[in-house]
Amino acid sequence: MTPDQYCQEKCATSGSSFYYSFLFLPPARRQAIMALYAFCREVDDVVDECNDPALASTKLAWWRMEVERIASKQATHPVGLALQAVSPEIEISAARLNEIIDGMEMDLQQTRYLDFTGLSLYCYRVASVVGLLAAGIFGYRDAQTEKYAHDLGMAFQLTNIIRDVGEDARRGRIYLPIDELKQFNVPAADILNARYSDNFTALMQFQYQRAERYYQDALAHLPACDRKSQRPGLIMAAIYRTLLEEIRAENFQVLHQRISLPPTRKLWLAAKTWIKG
Structure with missing residues (x-):
């Protein structure tokens, strides 16, 4: 499974209304928005599915490191790889990805x-x-x-x-x-x-x-x-x-x-x- 396929499956199986808006986009933009949405799902799932706040915090810290790896073109996770491959004309800043993680951490606190x-x-x-x-x-x-x-x-x-x-x-x-x-x-x-x-x-x-x-x-x-x-x-x-x-x-x-x-x-x-x- 490629990183893009992983993100598409993550979006499709989530049951979210957002998936329906992605279907009409041209391929490059569709891949980018699905990668972003898959990132949101991954970090949100950390909070919703992990009963141990300390473990959830550790996992979110891992995602912060993955954001750094995305920025340096060294991503390891399928979602990170998909974000890393987004077209240069489309900016997905590390600062804003970290702000999303900040929000997830609020749920732990x-x-x-x-x-x-x-x-x-x-x-x-x-x-x-x-x-x-x-x-x-x-x-x-x-x-x-x-x-x-x-x-x-x-x-x-x-x-x-x-x-x-x-x-x-x-x-x-x-x-x-x-x-x-x-x-x-x-x-x-x-x-x-x-x-x-x-x-x-x-x-x-x-x-x-x-x-x-x-x-x-x-x-x-x-x-x-x-x-x-x-x-x-x-x-x-x-x-x-x-x-x-x-x-x-x-x-x-x-x-x-x-x-x-x-x-x-x-x-x-x-x-x-x-x-x-």
């Missing part, structure tokens, strides 16, 4: 966030940085597109947090800020024990509105000259925003289940968005 300021740093590292790298892979001419990529990454991560409230709670994590739980009078125990209430629904509506604002701001900041090149991001936005609306339509019943869109609907949204341009 804390399971709660006092306020949105702290949570937004986490979202920036694990999602907005990826968005900025992805925007570079897709190609853009106007620097304003970086604002679009940042806000879209925030919107995606906030959607993930809303979708995964119950799943994260079963892992002992609550990403919803503590001050907002208090504001809406939702005890952490309700989330950890999957207890619904009117207060919980109001809290989630508040989270929904924040995520929706990020989608609106992102799309408002995308310059017309870069809209065509950024269509993969627009595909992701169409899928994730539809998922967010689906969660809202289900009255935020996210404590006992993981709401998702079927693959056929994702593919339909992807094709529709690509054709629309």
